[in-house]
Amino acid sequence: MTSGRTIAALPDQTSTIRLSNRDVNHVVCLGGEIEDVKFSAEKAIAVEKAGSDAWIKFLVKEIDDAGQVTRSYVTQPSEFFVSCNGAIYALYAEPSQIPAQTVTLAPGKAQRARANDDLLGPLVEEERAVSITLAMLQDRIPASFSSVAPRAGALALAALPGARIIESRRVEIEGAGLSASEYRVEVAADTTLDERAFLDHIFGARIFAVSADHLALKAGEPGRVIVVRREAGQ
Secondary structure (H helix, E strand, O other), rough: OOEEEEEOOOOEEEEEEEEEEEEEEEEEEEEOEEEEEEEOOOOOEEEEEEEOEEEEOOEEEEEOOOEEEEEEOOOOOOOOEEEEEEEEEEEEEEEEOOEEEEEEOOOHHHHHHHHHHHHOOOOOOHHHHHHHHHHHHHOOOOOOEEEEEOOOOOOOOOOOOEEEEEEEEEEOOOOOOEEEEEEEEEOOOOOOHHHHOOOHHHHHHOOEEEEEOEEOOOOOEEEEEEEEEEEEOO
């Protein structure tokens, strides 16, 4: 079986997608389980599900005419309604002569907010900052955190003259009223970072936590700094 591309779908809207009409297509519920898959039972479709995965196969009709076998592939579109993480994903699937496809069911805003509340709600503010910082430093960011395009260009910080500071990653934590950024710091000479220097308005208006992966930087050696902010109204 040849692998195809990955398609992302969101809840509470209809996603028009192309699926293979000859190979087994894979559906993945991110961060949860697939509770149900509804589709027209009259159509030539086979669906199996287990945990966070489901598989969709359009059945091929074979006709044997005196030993001459011909295959007929499904071309009529079909609708699938997939229950994942308490939300409904409507998939309008067009069967096509393409390799097997993978459809990821991504969390919607309400689901992300609920997941973030489950993750961070029991923690006091300082523990939330530690949890978010470790998630970014360890590259284990929860699926419920939303990736946002980082700011383009280098930042200049008066307390670190000559340092090159680039925002490499930014996330928003919906439902928690928080956001966080990872900055790459490069220095031309051996430098000891002072995390307090990053409590600067150029990194955000409402900063409440700053953490560096290490403070002693050698010339040309990049460092990583995580800044956690409160959003307006928090």
